[in-house]
Structures are given as C-alpha cells and as structure tokens.
Amino acid sequence: MFDIIVRSALDIVGQTERLIEAMRRMLQSEEFDEVEVYELDYEIERLGDVVFNVDEAVRSLVRSVEYSLKGAHVHAICRTLH
Numbered sequence: 040m041f042d043i044i045v046r047s048a049l050d051i052v053g054q055t056e057r058l059i060e061a062m063r064r065m066l067q068s069e070e071f072d073e074v075e076v077y078e079l080d081y082e083i084e085r086l087g088d089v090v091f092n093v094d095e096a097v098r099s100l101v102r103s104v105e106y107s108l109k110g111a112h113v114h115a116i117c118r119t120l121h
C-alpha cells in the first residue's frame with residue numbers, strides 16, 4: 040500500500056513537471072498578450088513550487104519509513120539475541 044502511494048505521488052510529480060514544460064513551450068509560441076503571458080508564467084512558477092514541495096515531502100516520507108523499518112528490524116534482532 041505504501042509503495043502504491045509513493046509511486047502514485049511521484050507519477051503525479053512527473054506528469055506535472057511535463058505539463059509545466061509544455062506550458063512554457065506554449066508561452067514561447069507568442070499567441071498570448073503580455074498580461075496573459077505574465078499570469079500564466081506566474082501560475083507556472085506557483086505550480087512548480089508546489090510540485091517541488093510534494094516531491095520533497097514524498098521523498099522525506101520514504102526516508103522516514105525506511106529508517107523506522109530499519110530501527111524496528113534492529114530492535115527485533117536485539118530482542119531475539121537476549
């Protein structure tokens with residue numbers, strides 16, 4: 040279950056990063072007026088910040104779970120030896 044959550048979150052991050060790149064390419068096509076370009080660029084930056092934060096949170100969660108599992112494993116070994 041945990042693996043599914045992590046994979047799904049990282050898939051969302053990847054898809055969003057591709058969307059950001061596509062939007063940047065659209066901005067370069069010069070089909071927008073100056074105000075629209077500014078507003079879209081601002082939203083792209085905000086979306087990029089959110090994606091970065093989600094990516095960091097998921098990776099931090101993975102590290103926390105890995106450390107917790109290692110700690111539980113070491114604790115189980117110590118109990119077995121005593």
